[in-house]
Amino acid sequence: MERRTLFPGRALPALLILPQLVLTAVFFLWPAAQAIWLSTRREDAFGTSTAFVGLENFADLFADPLYVAAAGRTALFCTAVTALAMGAALLLAVFADAEIRGRAFYRTMLIWPYAVAPAMAAVLWVLMFQPQIGLVGAWLNRVGIRWDYRLDGTEAMALVIGAAAWKQVSYNFIFFLAGLQAVPKTIIEAARIDGARGFHRFRTIVLPLLMPTVYFLLVVDVVYAAFDTFATVYALTQGGPGQSTQTLVLKVYLDGIVNADVGSSSAQSVVLMAGVILLSSLQFRFLGRKSAT
Amino acid sequence: MTSRLLPHAVLVAALLVFALPIWIAVVGATQESSAIARGEMSLLPNLSGFGVFGDVLMNGATGTGPVWRELLVSAGMALAIALGKIAVSIPSAYAVVFFRFPFRMTAFWLIFLTLMLPVEVRLIPTFQVMSSLNLINSFTGLTVPLIASATATLLFRQTFATLPDELVEAARMDGAGPLRFLFDVVIPMSAANIAALFVILFVYGWNQYLWPLLVATDPHLDTVVIGIVKMIGLDRETEWNKVMATAVLALVPPVAVVLLMQRWFVKGLTEGDK
Amino acid sequence: MAGLTLQDLRKSFGGTEILKGVDLDLPDGEMLVIVGASGCGKSTLLRLVAGLETPTAGRILIDGRDVTGVDPSARDIAMVFQNYALYPHMSVFDNMAYGLKIRGLSRADIRAKVDEASALLGLDALLARKPRQLSGGQRQRVAMGRAIVRDPKLFLFDEPLSNLDAKLRVQMRGEIRRLQRRLGVTSLYVTHDQVEAMTLGDRLLVMHDGVPVQFATPMDVFERPADTYVAGFIGSPAMNLLPGILERDGSAVTVGGVTIPLAGRRFTGAGGHPVTVGIRPEHVVVDPAGAEWPVELVEPLGSETLVHAARPGGATLTVKLAGGGTDVGGMVPVLFPPEHLHVFDRNTGRRMEPANAA
Ligand SMILES: Nc1ncnc2c1ncn2[C@@H]1O[C@H](COP(=O)(O)OP(=O)(O)OP(=O)(O)O)[C@@H](O)[C@H]1O
Ligand SMILES: [Mg+2]
Numbered sequence: 001m002e003r004r005t006l007f008p009g010r011a012l013p014a015l016l017i018l019p020q021l022v023l024t025a026v027f028f029l030w031p032a033a034q035a036i037w038l039s040t041r042r043e044d045a046f047g048t049s050t051a052f053v054g055l056e057n058f059a060d061l062f063a064d065p066l067y068v069a070a071a072g073r074t075a076l077f078c079t080a081v082t083a084l085a086m087g088a089a090l091l092l093a094v095f096a097d098a099e100i101r102g103r104a105f106y107r108t109m110l111i112w113p114y115a116v117a118p119a120m121a122a123v124l125w126v127l128m129f130q131p132q133i134g135l136v137g138a139w140l141n142r143v144g145i146r147w148d149y150r151l152d153g154t155e156a157m158a159l160v161i162g163a164a165a166w167k168q169v170s171y172n173f174i175f176f177l178a179g180l181q182a183v184p185k186t187i188i189e190a191a192r193i194d195g196a197r198g199f200h201r202f203r204t205i206v207l208p209l210l211m212p213t214v215y216f217l218l219v220v221d222v223v224y225a226a227f228d229t230f231a232t233v234y235a236l237t238q239g240g241p242g243q244s245t246q247t248l249v250l251k252v253y254l255d256g257i258v259n260a261d262v263g264s265s266s267a268q269s270v271v272l273m274a275g276v277i278l279l280s281s282l283q284f285r286f287l288g289r290k291s292a293t
Numbered sequence: 294m295t296s297r298l299l300p301h302a303v304l305v306a307a308l309l310v311f312a313l314p315i316w317i318a319v320v321g322a323t324q325e326s327s328a329i330a331r332g333e334m335s336l337l338p339n340l341s342g343f344g345v346f347g348d349v350l351m352n353g354a355t356g357t358g359p360v361w362r363e364l365l366v367s368a369g370m371a372l373a374i375a376l377g378k379i380a381v382s383i384p385s386a387y388a389v390v391f392f393r394f395p396f397r398m399t400a401f402w403l404i405f406l407t408l409m410l411p412v413e414v415r416l417i418p419t420f421q422v423m424s425s426l427n428l429i430n431s432f433t434g435l436t437v438p439l440i441a442s443a444t445a446t447l448l449f450r451q452t453f454a455t456l457p458d459e460l461v462e463a464a465r466m467d468g469a470g471p472l473r474f475l476f477d478v479v480i481p482m483s484a485a486n487i488a489a490l491f492v493i494l495f496v497y498g499w500n501q502y503l504w505p506l507l508v509a510t511d512p513h514l515d516t517v518v519i520g521i522v523k524m525i526g527l528d529r530e531t532e533w534n535k536v537m538a539t540a541v542l543a544l545v546p547p548v549a550v551v552l553l554m555q556r557w558f559v560k561g562l563t564e565g566d567k
Numbered sequence: 568m569a570g571l572t573l574q575d576l577r578k579s580f581g582g583t584e585i586l587k588g589v590d591l592d593l594p595d596g597e598m599l600v601i602v603g604a605s606g607c608g609k610s611t612l613l614r615l616v617a618g619l620e621t622p623t624a625g626r627i628l629i630d631g632r633d634v635t636g637v638d639p640s641a642r643d644i645a646m647v648f649q650n651y652a653l654y655p656h657m658s659v660f661d662n663m664a665y666g667l668k669i670r671g672l673s674r675a676d677i678r679a680k681v682d683e684a685s686a687l688l689g690l691d692a693l694l695a696r697k698p699r700q701l702s703g704g705q706r707q708r709v710a711m712g713r714a715i716v717r718d719p720k721l722f723l724f725d726e727p728l729s730n731l732d733a734k735l736r737v738q739m740r741g742e743i744r745r746l747q748r749r750l751g752v753t754s755l756y757v758t759h760d761q762v763e764a765m766t767l768g769d770r771l772l773v774m775h776d777g778v779p780v781q782f783a784t785p786m787d788v789f790e791r792p793a794d795t796y797v798a799g800f801i802g803s804p805a806m807n808l809l810p811g812i813l814e815r816d817g818s819a820v821t822v823g824g825v826t827i828p829l830a831g832r833r834f835t836g837a838g839g840h841p842v843t844v845g846i847r848p849e850h851v852v853v854d855p856a857g858a859e860w861p862v863e864l865v866e867p868l869g870s871e872t873l874v875h876a877a878r879p880g881g882a883t884l885t886v887k888l889a890g891g892g893t894d895v896g897g898m899v900p901v902l903f904p905p906e907h908l909h910v911f912d913r914n915t916g917r918r919m920e921p922a923n924a925a
Contacts, residue, residue, distance in 0.1 A: 003454065005461040005619060006393055007471040013392035016384035017400055023381065023441030026426075027419065028407045034418030092307050095300035102301075109308045111555060115547035117500030119518045123540050124314035126525055127321065133533055135317055138332035166310070178563035227413045231502035235522045249413045256417045257507070265417055273414040280409050459652035462619050463713075467666030468640035477665070481656040 032273065038266035050263075057267035066243065067251070067268070074226065074247040077161060081225040084165035086217055089172030094202065096173075097180040107177065113170035118228055121167035122235035129159055149237065153244025156237050160245050163236060164229040171224075172217050179213035180206065219283040223276065248272060315544065322346065322538035329533040345538045354524050354535035360542055363517040367499055368546065370435055370516060374498030375491050377440035383487075386449035387475055391461070401450075408443045412504055423508050430511040439504060445490055448561070452486045453479065489561020492554045499547045517543040570595035570753030571616070571721060576625035578611055585611050587777040588625070593770065595630070598747050598754040600768030600785075602761060602800070608777040609757040613723050616755060618642050630720045630753075640669075645714035646723040649730060651706045653698040653713075659685075660694040663712045684715045687746070704735045711743070715750070722747065722754040728763065740766060761801055765789070773797050791909075795916040798845045798909060804873060804885050807851070810913065811844040817922070820844055820910065822903065823882065825858050830905040832921035842919065845909035848873070848887035857900035860884055874899055 039057050041050040061067050096106050116124070129137040131148040140147040149156040183206055191205045230249045233239065239246035239254065246254070248268065256265025316336075321329055323342030328334060349360045357363070388394075389401050412419060419438070420429075428434030456479065464474045480487070505519050515523070521539045525531060551558060573591040577584065585608045593599050601609045614620045616627055618639035626635050634642045653662050660681055667677045685691050688708045698706055707727060714722055727743070728736045744767055747754050758764055764771055765785045773781045773788060773796075781793035792798035798806045811822035817834035819826050822844045860876035863883075874886040876899055886901060910919045 003390060003461070004458045005465070007391050007465075007474075009392065009471070010394045012471060013388035013394045013397075016388035020381050020385040020404055020441055020446065021400055023437070024404055024407055026422065027438040027441060028410050028415070029403065031415040031418035031422050032410050034421065035415045038418060088307070092304065095303050098300055100297075100300050106304045106308065108552065108555065109312065110304075111559065112548050112552055113311050115496050115499075115551040116544065117502065117518050117547070119500070119502040119522050120540065120543060123521055123525060123536070124318065127317050127537065127540070128314055132332050133329050133334070135313075135334070142332070169307075170311075174559055175563055178559070227411050230413060231518075231522075235502075235525070252413060252416055253503070257420070262417055269414045269416060273410065276409045276411065276414060457650060457652060459648040459650055460654070462614075462617070462639075462646070463648065463652040463654075464665075465619065465639045466617065466644070466646055467713075468669040469665075473669065478654055478656075482654075484656075 035266045035269045035273070038262055039270045042263045053263070057263045058271070061264060061267050061271070069243070070246050070248055070251050073157075073245075077157070077164075077229075077247055078222050078225040080161045081164045081168065081229070082218065082221040084161065085168035085172050085221055086214070088165070089169045089217075090176050092169070093173050093176035093180055097177060110173050111170060113167065114174065116167055116170075117231065118164070118167055119231035119235045121163050122232045125159065125163040125166070125236065151241055153241055156241060156245045160229070160233045160236055164225060164232050167232065168221060168224055172221065175213055175217055176210070179210045183209050216283070219279050223279055226272075226275065315541070318537040318540045318544075322534050322541060324534055326532045326534045329537075330531075342534070345534050346542065349535050349538045349542070353520070354532045354539070355530055357520045357523055358512055358515065360517060360520065360539050362513070363515050363520040364542060364546070366432075366435075366514055367516040367518065367543070369432065370501065370505075371495045371498035371547075373432075373436040374439050374501075375494035377436065378442065378445045378494050379487060379490060381440055382445035382449055383475075383480065383483075386446045386453055387479065389446075390450055390453040391471065391474075404441075404443050404446050406443075407441060408447075412507070416507070420507055428508065430509055430514060432514065434508045435505060435514060436498075438508075439498070439501070445494065448486065448490060449483070452483050456482065485557055486561055488554060489557045492550055492558040493562060495550050496547045570597065570630060571599075571755070572626075572628040572631075573616075574626040574628075576612070576615060576627065577623045578608075578615060578620060579623045584623075585777050586615070586622075589779050591772065591779070591782065593753060593755075595753055596751045597769040598744075598756060598767060599770045599772055600756045600758060600764045601772045601774060602758060602764040603774030604800070605759060607774045609759075609774055610725055612774070613646075613725050613755055613757050616721070617644060617646050617723050640666075642721075643719050644721040644723060645717045645719040646725070647707075647710045647714050647727045649726040651698070651710040651730075653706060653709055655698050658695050658697060659690060659701070659709050659712075662698070662709055663716050666713070666717055680716045680718075681712075684712045687715065688712050703731050704739060707731065707739055711746070715746075719752065722752050722756075724754065724756040726758055727756075729758075729760070736760075736763075743767065761803060764801070771801075773800065775800075791918065792845075793918055795843055795845070795911045798911070798918075802847055804848050804887065806845045806847050806909070807884050808911075809844050809846075809882055809884070811842050811910075813840040813842050813910075814838055820908065823858055823860075823878070825903075827903055827905050827908065829908065829910075829921075832905075834910060834919050835922040841913035843911040843913045843916070844903075845911060846903050846907055848885040850904060850907035851884070851886040852902045852904055853886065853888065853899060854902045855900055857902040859898040859900050862897055862899050876901075 040052055040054060042053045042057065043050050092110055096103060096110065126134065128134050129149065131137045131141055131150070137147055147155060149159045187205060187209070188201070191201050226247070227249055229247070230253065233245055233247060233250055234253070237245045239250045249272070252265055252268045252272065255261045255268065317334075320336060320338045321334055322345050323339040324334060351359055351361065353359045353363075385404065389397060423429050423434055423438070426434075428437075460478065461474065464478055469477060500518065501516065502518055502522070505514070505516050509515070517539065521536065521543055524536045524539065571591065571593040573589050576586060576589040578586040589612060601612060603609050611620065615622050618634070618637060622635065626633055628634065629642060629644065654665065657665065663681045663684060664677045667680060672680075681694070682691075685694060688711060690705070690708055690712055693701065693705060693709075698709065701709065710727070724743070728739050731739060740763055756763075756767055768785055771781070771783060771785050771788045772779055773793075775796045781788055781797050788797060788801055792801060792806070795808055799808060809822050811820045813834060814821055814826055815838050817838070818832070819828045820842060821827075860878060862874060863877050864875040866873040866875070870889075872888045872890065874888060876884045876886065884901070886899065911917060912919050
C-alpha cells in the first residue's frame with residue numbers, strides 16, 4: 001500500500017536512511033559479497049597467496065562424503081525439529097484456546113520459554129540428560145538403560161533434536177494461538193449449526209483457516225533449525241561424538257574458524273545463502289504478503 | 294468428564310516439561326556440587342545453600358570471571374542492540390514510507406536482503422571485516438554490527454503504512470514538518486509497537502551466542518550465555534551447583550522482560566512478523 | 568472581494584485527468600457546497616485547494632492571494648476530515664492547540680483561543696479527554712474546534728458528517744451552518760448528500776466526471792438544473808426523465824404519446840427535435856383525464872406515497888402523492904402540468920431555454 005500523502009524533500013530521507021544503509025553495506029552486503037568471492041579462490045600449498053579456482057571449491061564440497069553426510073544429517077535434523085516443535089505447539093495451542101479454567105496461566109507458562117537462549121536450552125538439557133548428573137539421564141542409567149549421548153551418535157542426535165524443538169515450541173505456540181484466536185467465532189458457530197464437531201470440525205474448518213500460519217511457521221522453523229540451533233548443538237555436543245551431530249552451520253564454523261579452511265568454508269556459506277534465499281522466496285510464494293512494495 | 298480433563302492433563306504435562314529444568318536448576322544450585330556429580334540430587338532446595346548465587350555473582354566458577362560482570366555485558370549488549378535497532382530502524386522506515394526519493398526501493402531491498410544473510414552464511418568475511426575495522430574484542434564490535442537488520446525496519450514500515458493519510462494531512466495543515474510529525478505523532482502513536490519490538494530485540498540481544506563467540510575472545514567481554522557454556526564445557530571439574538545458579542541468573546532478565554511485557558510482546562510478534 | 572478563486576484548475580493522476588478545468592469565483596464569507604457522485608473529483612478539488620495535492624495546471628487564489636505553490640500550513644486554511652483525523656494520543660486540548668504551538672503562539676494565547684473555541688462548541692468539559700473517550704459527535708466537534716482556533720481565511724470540509732448516524736447528522740448540520748454564519752469564514756464543503764447540499768450551501772457546485780456542470784444557488788440548481796445529470800442528481804426522489812419530441816415551432820412537446828402545449832414557452836428548435844423531458848415526481852398530477860401508466864410498485868412512506876409506473880417500452884415514471892394510504896389501482900392516469908416541465912436537448916443533455924424567456 002502506498003501512501004497518498006508524503007513529505008517533500010530528498011536530503012532528509014536520505015539522511016534518515018543512511019545509518020541503516022551504511023551498517024547494512026559494511027556488515028552484511030560486503031561480507032556476503034566477500035563470501036562469494038572467497039568461495040572461488042584457494043590458498044596455495046604454502047598459504048602465501050590465493051588463486052582463482054572457479055567453482056572447484058563447490059565441486060570438491062559436493063564430492064566430499066563428509067559434506068554430503070552433513071547435508072543429509074541437517075535435513076533430518078530440520079525435519080524432525082520442525083515437525084516436533086510445530087506438532088506439539090499446535091496441540092497445546094488448541095487446548096489453550098479452549099474455554100477452560102486457568103487459560104491465562106497456561107498461556108503465560110507456555111510463552112515464557114520464548115526468552116530462553118538456544119545456548120541456554122542446551123544447558124538446561126544437560127541438567128536433565130547428562131548421564132551422571134542429569135535428572136533423567138542418571139535415572140535411565142540407574143534403571144539399567146545405558147544412556148550416554150557423549151558416546152552414542154544416535155542418542156546425541158535425539159538429544160539435540162529434542163533440545164532444539166523444545167526451545168521452539170513456545171514461539172510456534174504464540175503464533176498458533178494468535179491464529180486460532182483470529183478464526184472468526186461466527187464461522188465456528190456456523191460449523192456447529194452444520195453439525196461439525198470435535199476433531200472433524202478442527203480438521204475441516206479450523207485447520208484450513210490456520211494454513212497461512214502453518215506455512216509461515218514451517219519456513220521460520222526450518223530456518224531456525226538450520227541456523228539458530230548452532231548454539232544448542234555446539235554447546236551440547238560440539239558436533240560429536242565423531243561427526244554424528246555435525247550440521248551444516250557447525251561445519252561452516254568448524255572448517256572456517258577452527259580449521260581455517262577459508263575457501264571451503266566460504267563455499268559452504270554460499271550454499272547456505274542459496275538455501276536461505278530459496279526458503280525466503282518460498283515464503284513469499286506461499287504467503288504472498290509481507291510484500292515489500 | 295474425560296474430555297474436560299484431557300486439556301488440563303496435556304497442558305500441565307507441557308508446563309512441567311518447560312518448568313522442570315528451571316526447578317532443577319534452582320534446586321541444584323543450592324546443593325553440594327559433589328552430591329550432584331554423584332547423581333544424588335534432592336528435588337527439594339537446600340535452604341542453606343542459596344549463598345551460591347552471591348558466590349557466582351562475585352567470584353564466578355572455575356574458568357570464568359564473576360557472573361555480575363557477564364550479566365553486565367549481556368545487559369549492555371541486549372540494551373544496546375534493542376535500543377540501537379529501534380533508533381536506526383525508525384528513521385529508515387519513516388524515510389521509506391513518508392518520502393519519495395531516488396533509489397528508494399533499491400535502498401529498501403538492500404535492507405530487506407539482510408534478512409537472508411544471517412551471520413552463519415558470511416562467517417569468515419564478517420570476521421575479516423571486523424578485524425580490519427579493529428572491532429574484534431570491543432563492545433562496539435559486539436553490538437553495532439547486529440544493529441542493522443531488516444526485521445525492525447519491516448515492522449515499523451508496516452506500522453507506519455497503516456497510519457491514516459488524513460492524520461498526515463492534518464499535521465501538515467497544522468504546520469508540522471516531517472521531523473516534528475515523526476516525534477510528535479508517529480513515535481507516540483507507535484509506542485505499543487516499539488515496546489513489543491523492544492522485548493523481541495532485548496531477548497535477541499541477550500541470547501546471542503555465535504556472534505560473541507566469533508568477535509569477542511577477551512574473557513572480559515564474555516556474556517553470561519558464553520560464560521555458562523564455558524562452564525559446562527570443562528566437563529571434568531564442573532561445579533554443577535554454580536552452573537545451575539548461573540543458569541538461573543542468566544534466564545531471569547529475558548524471562549522477566551517477556552513476562553512483564555507479555556501482552557504487547559505477543560501482539561507485536563504476531564502482527565509484525567507475518 | 569472574492570474569498571476563493573479557481574482558474575482553469577486541472578489535475579491528472581498518472582495520465583488520467585481527474586479534474587478537467589474548474590473555474591470558480593466564490594464571494595467572501597459564503598459557503599460553497601460541492602456535490603457529485605462518488606469518484607467525480609470532489610475530494611481532489613478540495614485537496615488541491617488545501618495544498619495537499621499540486622495542480623497539473625491552473626491557479627488558486629485565497630482572499631486575492633495566489634497560493635498555488637504555497638505549503639498547506641501557509642495558506643491560512645483549516646480542514647475538517649471525514650474521519651476527523653484527530654491525534655489519538657493527544658488530549659482534546661492538545662489536539663486543538665497543536666497547530667498553534669507550532670506557530671509559536673504564547674501559552675496564554677493558546678489557552679484563550681482553545682477556551683473560546685471549546686465554549687463555542689460546548690467542549691469545555693471534555694478538554695482533558697483523549698479522542699477515544701469521545702462519542703462520534705464529540706469527535707466531530709473537536710475536529711471543528713481544531714479548525715476554528717486557527718482563525719483561517721478558508722474552511723475546508725470533506726464529508727465531515729458521513730460517519731455520524733442520521734439524527735446526529737441533522738443536528739451537526741445545523742451547528743455547522745450556524746457556526747459558519749457566525750464566524751463568516753469562506754467555506755468549501757464536500758458532500759454527496761443532497762439534503763446537506765441544499766440546506767448548507769449559499770451556493771452549490773455540481774461536479775460530474777471532473778467537470779463542474781452547474782454553479783448556482785441551491786434553489787436555482789433545483790429549479791433550473793443545467794443538464795439531465797444535475798436534474799437526476801438533485802432532488803429526491805429523482806426527477807423523471809422521459810424521451811420526447813419537440814413539436815411544431817417549439818411550443819409543445821410530445822411525451823409518452825401525449826402532446827403538451829408549453830403554455831407560453833417556445834423553444835428554438837425545429838419540429839421533431841429529440842428532447843428529454845423532465846418532471847419532478849411531486850409535480851405529476853393524477854387525473855382521470857390523464858394518460859394511463861401501469862403501476863409496478865407502491866411505496867407508502869407515511870406522509871406521502873410513491874407510485875412507480877412503467878410502460879412496456881421501458882419508460883419509467885415515479886409519482887409522489889400526498890397522504891399515506893392512497894389506493895391506486897393497476898393503472899394510474901397522470902397529467903404533466905406544462906409549467907413544471909424541464910426540457911433538455913436529448914443529444915447534449917443540456918437544458919434548453921425558451922427563446923421568449925420572460
Ligand atoms: N492519489 C491518487 N492517485 C491516483 N488516483 C487518484 C488519487 N486520488 C484520487 N484519485 C482518483 O481520482 C478520482 C476522484 O477521486 P476523489 O477522491 O476526488 O473522488 P470524490 O468525488 O471525492 O469521491 P467520493 O465521494 O467517493 O469521496 C477517483 O477516480 C480516484 O480513484
Ligand atoms: Mg471524497
